[in-house]
Amino acid sequence: MHGSSPSWIQSAIGYEDGCTEKGIPTMITWGYGGKEVAVEGSWDNWKTRIPLQRCGKDFTIMKVLPSGVYQYRFIVDGQWRYAPDLPWAQDGTGNANNILDLQDYVPEDIKSISSFEPPLSPESSYSNLPLGAEDFAKEPPLVPPHLQLPLLNLPASHMEIPPPLSRPKHVILNHLYIQKVKNGQPVVALGSTHRFRAKYVTVVLYKPVQR
Template sequence: MMLVAVYFSVISDAPLPRPGQMMQVQNDQPVQNTSYYEDLQEEKRAVMITWCFGGKRVAITGSWDNWKTREPLHSLGKDFIIMKMLPSGVYHYHFIVDELIRYAPNLPWEFNESGSAYNVLDLQEFVPEAPESLSEFESPPSPISSYDNQPLNDGDFSRPPPELPPQLQTTLIDERRFIIRSRKSLPRPSHTMLNHLYEQDGDDGQSVALCSTHRFLQKYVTVVLYKSLRR
């Protein structure tokens, strides 16, 4: 018997609504802004946001100003558009269509803690992940005197295998808190942990766990396979 567990960078337990589902405007505090920049001198980017699901009056509100203002969209044929200048960051927003809170299913969206859907605007600049220095992978050169032409003997084969590099000693499968935190976003793994296969025997000696982490653009996926040793 095998049990496979797949862990993504973002996990949500909220039910999935139908596309374009309407939610009545309430006085609940919306998602708290995590990307609001008070530094007006920061370079900004032009972003056009479009609503194409009908309505007579369409407005937008978002975390770029801590949900303080409601800006109307301009009608352009059957669509409504607005142009905004925003600094780099990740923003949450939703539309207000005829006094109903809506989200655009054709744009990136997520759930908040109360289970309501909102759109996500990601303006982060992509920086490829790379180690700052390769010195941690470099080993000191062996002394010249250690080289000879002697054939291998029994002592060479009886030596223990080399120790595991320190970069690979801490993995998600080794952390006891991993199971507890698995319902939330997992920590960002080190680049040295990617594309390796880890094995761990169960405490009862009756099972084994295999773990591997891979990167897809800016997302990380960890797969854990639990296998019973009993046939």
């Protein structure tokens, strides 16, 4: 239900954010476009319209409210609106308002979290025997065959088995080098090579390391 308002944003002087008050922190979000968005609700008997702050494509505001059930509506560019993806109901005059139910909110007990002690690890997790000479004498596991077919910079004609995928067009290769000297200042160098098809671009950044 849409309705017009002669002054869609009233002065919010005297309105406090409420973060210092005891209550339930609640995020109210409008994600259906508009240039200017405000919200009003039954938490103060519809007395104050509070502008929402743009956050990317959405408009949001954080309110701290006591436990209870509230009705609220958005004012988008001067028109009454409601968010259809949130709980809503019609009032006695037929206007659609969103519903905010904070009755079942359970606050976190910080003291219980700070006094929490993790359980001890089971003894079975430390029962593995150390590796012996027989373990080191075994042959290493075989490499999966598809890892023996590199696709980068290798023509398909040189392979006994053609690769399942085509050669990638874009490849990035990074190198990090740290030089440590006894009497001088160590240097860190970062090299980044970009290949796109047959073109290569290499950038090297280096700077001394402060001891």
